[in-house]
Amino acid sequence: MKLTPFDDEYFMRKALQEAEIAFEKGEIPVGVVVVIDEKIIARGHNLTELLNDVTAHAEMQSITAAANYLGGKYLKNCTMYVTLEPCQMCAGALYWAQISNLVFAAGDPERGFRKMGTKLHPKTKVKFGIMETEASQLLKKFFIQKRNLN
Amino acid sequence: MKLTPFDDEYFMRKALQEAEIAFEKGEIPVGVVVVIDEKIIARGHNLTELLNDVTAHAEMQSITAAANYLGGKYLKNCTMYVTLEPCQMCAGALYWAQISNLVFAAGDPERGFRKMGTKLHPKTKVKFGIMETEASQLLKKFFIQKRNLN
Numbered sequence: 001m002k003l004t005p006f007d008d009e010y011f012m013r014k015a016l017q018e019a020e021i022a023f024e025k026g027e028i029p030v031g032v033v034v035v036i037d038e039k040i041i042a043r044g045h046n047l048t049e050l051l052n053d054v055t056a057h058a059e060m061q062s063i064t065a066a067a068n069y070l071g072g073k074y075l076k077n078c079t080m081y082v083t084l085e086p087c088q089m090c091a092g093a094l095y096w097a098q099i100s101n102l103v104f105a106a107g108d109p110e111r112g113f114r115k116m117g118t119k120l121h122p123k124t125k126v127k128f129g130i131m132e133t134e135a136s137q138l139l140k141k142f143f144i145q146k147r148n149l150n
Numbered sequence: 151m152k153l154t155p156f157d158d159e160y161f162m163r164k165a166l167q168e169a170e171i172a173f174e175k176g177e178i179p180v181g182v183v184v185v186i187d188e189k190i191i192a193r194g195h196n197l198t199e200l201l202n203d204v205t206a207h208a209e210m211q212s213i214t215a216a217a218n219y220l221g222g223k224y225l226k227n228c229t230m231y232v233t234l235e236p237c238q239m240c241a242g243a244l245y246w247a248q249i250s251n252l253v254f255a256a257g258d259p260e261r262g263f264r265k266m267g268t269k270l271h272p273k274t275k276v277k278f279g280i281m282e283t284e285a286s287q288l289l290k291k292f293f294i295q296k297r298n299l300n
Contacts, residue, residue: 006226052221053217053223060205063204063205068202073198088242088245089239089246116269118242
């Protein structure tokens with residue numbers, strides 16, 4: 001047994017904190033952290049509304065930030081923790097980045113990369129369902145609130 | 151017959167000029183212009199090497215720039231001219247942007263969105279093959295030069 005507080009749940013909780021920041025800003029609440037050697041090297045949350053930019057998904061920003069940190073464009077030995085299953089665009093970016101591990105909380109049965117058939121890099125290992133309930137509840141809360149405001 | 155110099159070839163030539171700038175910078179030569187009402191509102195060329203960022207494809211930068219110009223994130227009534235068939239990431243971004251028209255020059259049989267099965271938005275019309283020879287030749291020239299340097 002590995003005696004470390006730095007397990008998948010620990011990092012997914014950090015990604016959820018990012019999602020909560022997005023929620024407070026009125027954005028679809030999705031958050032990301034990118035981790036290498038148990039260290040967070042990038043964080044991000046969805047900013048598509050604030051930036052008026054469909055490319056401003058949490059994953060895209062974090063891929064750029066992590067590459068800046070590493071000084072290279074490939075995210076080898078990195079793990080991305082994201083609260084929602086990535087879409088085609090973000091999975092396509094992770095394909096180019098050749099990320100080693102992708103861990104997501106909630107699945108996206110409509111626009112997730114698995115449903116859309118997007119290919120990740122053959123080197124990328126995928127895990128999902130970590131803190132799925134918390135991530136889903138935050139998304140549901142957002143859409144209920146949005147519906148009531150309209 | 152429409153008497154205007156602003157046909158597909160005119161705009162693809164502008165995208166090719168962007169690709170040539172990428173070539174001069176040592177980047178895989180791909181260029182883009184985004185057009186609305188016969189007016190170019192965004193230009194871009196691949197900058198993945200210079201920026202050390204896999205997300206810095208010409209299309210991604212141009213989607214952001216066009217949205218900034220329009221003040222909204224949807225590229226309705228816009229046409230993107232791009233010298234190479236978009237990849238999964240860029241096609242995924244165009245899906246979110248709901249772009250009206252996509253025109254590309256050369257196909258990418260390996261990593262193009264059609265081979266990869268990426269879905270564009272149902273509203274997006276696609277045309278290809280405009281100035282395909284010029285775009286392909288520039289790409290070939292780049293890869294030959296790169297091979298000789300290594």
